Amino acid sequence: MSAASSGSLVVVGTGPGKAELMTPATAAAVAEATDLVGYAPYLDRIASIRPNQQRHASDNRVEIDRARLALSLAASGKKVVVVSGGDPGIFAMAAAVFEALEQGDPAWRALDIRVEPGVTAMLAAAAEVGAPLGGDFCAISLSDNLKSWSTIERRLIAAAEADFVIALYNPASKARPHQLRQAFELLRRLKAAETPVLMIRAAGTAEARVLAWTLGAADAGQADMRTLVIVGSSTTRQVGRWIYTPRGERGAN
Amino acid sequence: MSAASSGSLVVVGTGPGKAELMTPATAAAVAEATDLVGYAPYLDRIASIRPNQQRHASDNRVEIDRARLALSLAASGKKVVVVSGGDPGIFAMAAAVFEALEQGDPAWRALDIRVEPGVTAMLAAAAEVGAPLGGDFCAISLSDNLKSWSTIERRLIAAAEADFVIALYNPASKARPHQLRQAFELLRRLKAAETPVLMIRAAGTAEARVLAWTLGAADAGQADMRTLVIVGSSTTRQVGRWIYTPRGERGAN
Secondary structure: OHHHHHOEEEEEEOEOOOHHHOOHHHHHHHHHOOEEEEEHHHHHOOOOOOOOOEEEEEOOOOHHHHHHHHHHHHHOOOEEEEEEOEOOOOOOHHHHHHHHHHHOOHHHHHOEEEEOOOOOHHHHHHHHHEEOOOOOEEEEEOOOOOOOHHHHHHHHHHHHHHOOEEEEEOOOEOOEOOHHHHHHHHHHOOOOOOOEEEEEEOOOOOOOEEEEEEOOOOOHHHOOOOEEEEEOOOOOEEEOOEEEOOOOOOOOO | OHHHHHOEEEEEEOEOOOHHHOOHHHHHHHHHOOEEEEEHHHHOOOOOOOOOOEEEEEOOOOHHHHHHHHHHHHHOOOEEEEEEOEOOOOOOHHHHHHHHHHHOOHHHHHOEEEEOOOOOHHHHHHHHHEEOOOOOEEEEEOOOOOOOHHHHHHHHHHHHHHOOEEEEEOOOEOOEOOHHHHHHHHHHOOOOOOOEEEEEEOOOOOOOEEEEEEOOOOOHHHOOOOEEEEEOOOOOEEEOOEEEOOOOOOOOO
């Protein structure tokens, strides 16, 4: 119990990649850690790891095991930082930490736990192209590791019905090459063919690359795990080299 | 034309309030500006404004006029930074800048324009309470300045149908005290009474305050302009003192 009260766990996000997009609050939490837990490429973004900081790198699978490790380290008195990309609360480690907390040792609930917000991928992706998320929007992960494809379809249909701008996280992976194609096929039945579709790869890094399509022409095969896909609403449009969604359906006043 | 090519415009967001949540990229853009344009309380967050930087503070109305001013300053050769709160692309100034660009002098389209992402309010609000945005979610502004209330209702209905977590921006103002009450009344017909509802005021500042309710009991009168409201999905739940949404409907694996 005394160990549990001296340890701590902070869940942070590095932002999309560039060091200049990591918040000072996150950098400070990392600097104070004794132990850093995370997917290896995200830990690699932390240039400042000191020799006396223990690094617990893992592959990208089984987030819940990583969360349990982090909680047990904190319970043993360590100052643990769990490192996500982007924002830790958006399709990242924070939810896994609370799942592990709910399932784990009840004593863990007394731990000092904090979440530090960060710049999530869709914000960096939107900034690369203009302001496509300028109106009401939704964010859907196309990963069906933990939810059924029928749930994803139901959400895409509702998003089209609401005329939300749609941000698609995890649009494709080696294990799921067909998800984005299926999503586009569904959306083509519900939305105009000229709806702007953006594939922003490695947003917020020096390697950022944008592919701008219409929904009718978008090639799902061009997206990979590092791509964020944005499907416009009925008002999303181009001005100059930018894509944006006006703030309201009545347009500017 | 030479003036247009030497000026520049960067649209930034300060993050939710605390200096430690502003990105270094945004701080650098601000440091390089000759002119800062924005709503006065957001400009006040920039502690580092130098005497030789021109401050163009305004009230919170008519964002499009502020955007036009910024574009015309950039066209006259100034290095302009437009300052929003949060992230500039989420219910903030970036969309207004592109609206003004579309309507304004065609020469403005040759300007050097850039958007820097930031930590938007819902991310800071979510971090204050745990990970309520851990699943698929949507963000809706309840302001009906620029869109009709029927559009907002249609989006709330679709969001309930999709079982999205719902982040509500601009839930209330002096001009619109009844919007949030109407939204809750609508959602109560579509979602379970025990659905968690969070009102997070001044998230990401030293004055952050959280009110946790159920949808059945939530008092809309407790929200103001500085409040972000999160309405859970069917799986959003409490563990210890935290609220979170599991990553998928199948729960942890």
